[in-house]
Ligand SMILES: *[C@@H]1O[C@H](CO)[C@@H](O)[C@H](O)[C@H]1NC(C)=O
Ligand SMILES: *[C@@H]1O[C@H](CO)[C@@H](O)[C@H](O)[C@H]1NC(C)=O
């Protein structure tokens with residue numbers, strides 16, 4: 001019973017992937033079953049069965065002759081990747097299992113059956129295989145340095161390993177961006193023919209911003225959306241590169257300069273006063289000393305004026 005359920009779900013999976021034009025969608029690197037069955041209630045002897053799976057270009061994908069796999073004429077690109085379901089053969093199930101699917105497997109496949117004693121062989125099924133690659137979950141990166149208000153910033157979205165070409169869409173603050181000229185999307189192909197996509201979104205930030213990037217694979221009807229990234233915007237005032245810490249240092253230096261200046265002035269005044277005391281070289285009376293203060297006052301005034 002559970003076996004039946006598993007088969008049913010597998011069948012449903014196959015049906016879900018099957019397209020109107022009899023094409024199966026297979027995913028690069030994964031395994032696909034190409035169905036082929038003989039409509040019979042009768043139990044067959046496997047030694048009476050011969051099956052030949054071929055591509056539409058007549059390359060031999062898999063041969064099975066009178067109960068035995070026959071490898072000699074298999075096309076090299078299918079080597080080690082094909083298999084019939086031996087326990088299913090007697091029930092007329094001649095489906096092919098193809099593993100490690102690659103882009104070059106795209107195309108038509110036929111299943112040809114011959115029963116010992118019958119004059120001709122019959123083509124039982126003709127299928128087409130369409131290959132897709134699954135894009136990795138896109139990752140968005142924002143600017144490494146803080147974002148300032150009213151500045152242009154770039155967000156970069158990356159996803160790899162997909163096929164065919166993706167649709168890339170950006171959302172800014174949860175709103176889908178439509179046909180934007182602010183998006184620059186570049187595609188590259190790797191050695192397996194799969195696409196990697198890099199999309200750069202340029203925005204003028206006017207406030208805190210959140211961004212997501214979606215990579216869509218039409219063939220798989222699959223949309224992959226990045227995690228949302230949030231950017232907090234710094235106020236414009238701080239954008240001249242002077243941080244709070246620097247400001248404190250600047251103030252401290254200024255205070256220090258003023259203090260040193262004052263010190264120099266005080267020292268000069270004291271020296272000048274000392275010189276005044278020494279210049280007379282004559283015995284100094286109390287009276288002289290008393291009259292000195294106004295005298296110095298006038299002198300400082302004249303030096304200031306000159
Ligand atoms: C043929 O066998 C495979 C493998 O067990 C199974 O998945 C598939 O559903 C079978 N097909 C039919 C028509 O029974
Ligand atoms: C943003 O990316 C574009 C190319 O898409 C580039 O010309 C520009 O210099 C980048 N701007 C910043 C701020 O990195």
Ligand SMILES: *[C@@H]1O[C@H](CO)[C@@H](O)[C@H](O)[C@H]1NC(C)=O
Pocket residue numbers: 152182202203204
């Ligand atoms: C950002 O704003 C500047 C000045 O307003 C404008 O020239 C530039 O095209 C804008 N960039 C984007 C990506 O909107």
